[in-house]
Amino acid sequence: MLHTKSIAEMARDLKARKVSSEELTKVFLERIERFNPRLNAFITVLKEQALQEARSADLEIAAGRGDPLTGVPMVHKDIFCTSGVKTSCGSKMLDNFVAPYDATVVERMKRAGMVLLGKANMDEFAMGSSNETSYYGPVKNPWDETRVPGGSSGGSAALVAARLAPAATATDTGGSIRQPAALTNTTGIKPTYGRVSRYGIVAFASSLDQAGIITYSAEDAAMILQVMAGYDERDSTSVDRPVPDYTAELSLSMKGLRIGVPQEFFDKGLDPKVAEAVRAAIKVYEKLGAVVKDVSLPNFMLSVPTYYVVAPAECSSNLARFDGVRYGYRCKDPVDLTDLYMRSRGEGFGAEVKRRIMTGTYVLSAGYYDAYYIKAQKTRSLIRQDFIEAFKQVDLIMGPTTPTPAFKLGEKTDDPVTMYLNDIYANGVNLAGLPGISIPAGFVDGLPVGLQLIGNYFDESRLLAASHQYQKETDWHLRLPKNYG
């Protein structure tokens, strides 16, 4: 069962020449061919290119030159620019766009010798919590194909859950890594703002966007984050500070670790069965010697409304670049320049993207700027301050990733506000810029539940260590959806 091995095992077997990268790559390509029609998790599959990369990886390994991850297959979310390969961002607007260069993350993983299997489906421009806004159709959740995998990194999460690749990159602006990880029984880490370069990632909300990874386990995530993280002079928000050895720090002791549980997270809105699973997961840490205490995030309820001013405002500004002139979709027979702009954008963007651009345009417009945008920047300060206060008392914060398990396809598409509330426990982490991770923590009626761990700034090591130690005590993360064996 090559496809269920951990990345550490795959890497070890590759080095020992027990398996070749070509064999491993073929295993995953075959699984993609077999299972992807049911899941719709891919926008592009790079069969020939992947096999070619695998063969070069095998030559490197044979010559004794391989890096730790040389020959390990992976997938990029279709928001990462991949030179010479279509980069659609899940939108009709970029359906014809072939990236002319690699994102820094893509370049780093390529340099590490990883093999790119394809590009993952996603909500259009990463705007969505169910992967239903994709121009390429919704992704199905392998745990129940009538349900959503979450979003916006729904393709990345679903394909890792179904073991169609051991890892897939993802991005998280308001929960887009953690929420789909929670709904699919995968491990998804969103690092601190500034930890991973965003150069070459299609921008959504620049004060919130951060790239991360979805994997089978925290140990695997540590190995990949090692390659992704680090300073990049091409991203002005990239922070110049050393990257710790995440794998070495996985064994960090949990004895005396102070865990804060925000009482506000367990208030109304949280499915009682999810609450029960999350509380049981936190109990495991007590067994490992951690000290659990209550903390308060008094302005927690402001995080979703704050997010839905800040994120749309930045999106309206970022997406102004799609003008039908330099790249992307252009409408047929424009009569003049204004018609070209308006129809290219009106036809090229889907409904949710248009809603967010219009919300952003409105809150930034003359007469409303102070009442909405400046106000939200102030409530954002309050939210950040709450976390800073909490981290004076505890080392990690834990709670649910989402209020409910995966919901039905189509269930929330008519009501944007209900959809937005799915990220109620996630949005605040992005507003503050903190790192967060979601790990498998059990099941409710056969559907996965995620435990969210939130760390202090640049404390990814502790997040990964705490996740890893939980995964040594439990086997939730090893459970596979039936029919995807």
Added chain:
Amino acid sequence: MSLTPDDVKSIARLARLAIAEQDIPAYAKNLSSILEFVAQLDQADTAQVQPMAHPLVGVPQRMREDRVTEQVDRDRYQANAPQSEAGLYLVPRVVE
């Protein structure tokens, strides 16, 4: 805050988005419910609070050294343009 169909049309115009007439009522309804939802921010007392633009609070904007790092390959970048000719991006006639 409730938006009228005319409000939606003017916002769409500002955002350069062509919206079909029959879709306007749905946008008015959805955008109104979003604005109503975010209006709860009004209840927060922020009189003494500084606005926050991004999480790297106190980190000054970094400037890079002024040196050539890459050569622009115009043909490569322009290959994605909907319409170009002789290195130029083509748009409908602006000046008669």
